[in-house]
Amino acid sequence: MDSFLDFEKPIAELQGRIDELRETAANGEVDIDAEVGKLQAKSDKLLRETYAKLSPWQKTQVARHPQRPHLKDYIAGLIEDFMPLGGDRAFADDQAIIGGLGTLRGRKVMVIGHEKGDDTASRLRHNFGMGKPEGYRKAIRLMKLADRFGLPVVTLVDTSGAFPGVQAEERGQAEAIARSTEACLEIGVPLxxxxxxxxxxxxxVALATGNTVLMFEHAVYSVISPEGCASILWRTADKAPEAAEAMKVTAQHLKDLGVIDAIVPEPLGGAHRAPDSAIDALGDALVKALAAFDGQDGSEVRTARRKKFLAIGRL
Incomplete structure (x- = not known):
């Protein structure tokens, strides 16, 4: 069953009326097809109109929708023969950042990404996708392993930020993030x-410093959450919608700014409404992006990636 967001209340009301009609006619004695068809057409039209003009704050809500596909769903839908590789060989195996070897539509790859979890137990186990230092050190290890064997790296980013706990800071959170970003820039295989x-x-950023950065149509990418920004600037999280607008967090804004390279379209109403279609669309975009680097040697790949990030923000 769909979980509707606050701005989707009119759509939720229409869907509620449709469900009520179907329950009323469950015994088959009443023909409600025509009425349901009219209401469904109205609901679909409202959905299209709503999603055609989402504000940055509304896109943030869509990006956080608990029913959006997670890393495990992308791996299940796109990666054959996935072999998870755990541990940073120093402290622990962080469950917020998962990685391993597999095959993406016939191409051997190293896959690394954030896993948020999709129920209470798994969210706690994966720490809501907030990586700890050992998670980023695991990512570094896997990127270097991929580089050694000439395997391209695919990273899937979905996190509100790195874990901010005291223990993480004591174990070198900032250093681990910086080293992971450095590893992204150093490897000689496409990322x-x-x-x-x-x-x-x-x-x-620690996983997103790639040769090509893709972004789902309703995803968000920013240096701080809109609530965090609002709390700093206005001393209240209530100003989060204004902060989201000012921060240019959407894929459309970031494409114009040159921070990302391509926008992956989502099914109508967001990836959570048709996960399989969203996963297929991402697979198509990943394969196309990887193919662009066929025939390039390590130095060319590395140089292109560095130039890309040095050029961001320059006029």
Missing amino acids: ISAIVGEGGSGGA
Whole structure:
């Protein structure tokens, strides 16, 4: 069953009326097809109109929708023979950042990404997708492993940010994020990154410093959450919608600014309404992005990636 967002209340009301009609006619004695068809057409039209003019804050809500596909769904839908590789070989195996080897439509790849979890137990186990230092050190290890064997790296980013706890800071959170970003820039194999939900702060950049950065149509990517920005500037999280507008967090804004390279379209109403279609669309975009680097040697790939990020923000 769909979980409707606050701005989708008119759509939810229409769908509620449709469900009520179907329940009333469940015994088959009343023909309601015509009426349901009219209401469904009205609901679909309202959905199209709503999603055609989403504000940055509304896109943030869509990006955070709990029913959006998660890393495990992308791996299940796109990666064959996935072999998870755990641990940073120093402290622990962080469950917020998952990685491993697999095959993406016939191409061997290393896949690394954030897993938020999709129910209470899994969210706690994966720490809501907020990586700890050992998670970023695991990512570094896997990127270097991929580089050694000449395998392209695919990273899927979906995090509100790196874990801010005291223990994480004691274990070198900032250093681990910086080293992971450095590893992204250093490896000589193509690195394709995709922002599939939230791209929050350095916790996202540490996996998103790729040759090509893709972003879902209704994903967001920013240096801080809109609530965090509003709390700093206005001393209240109530100003989050204004902050989201000012921060240019949407895929459309970031494409214009040159921060990302391509926008992956989502099904009508967001990836959570048709996960399989969203996963297929991402697979198509990843394959296309990887193909662009066929025949290039390591130095060309590395140089192109560095130039890309040095050029961001220059007039």
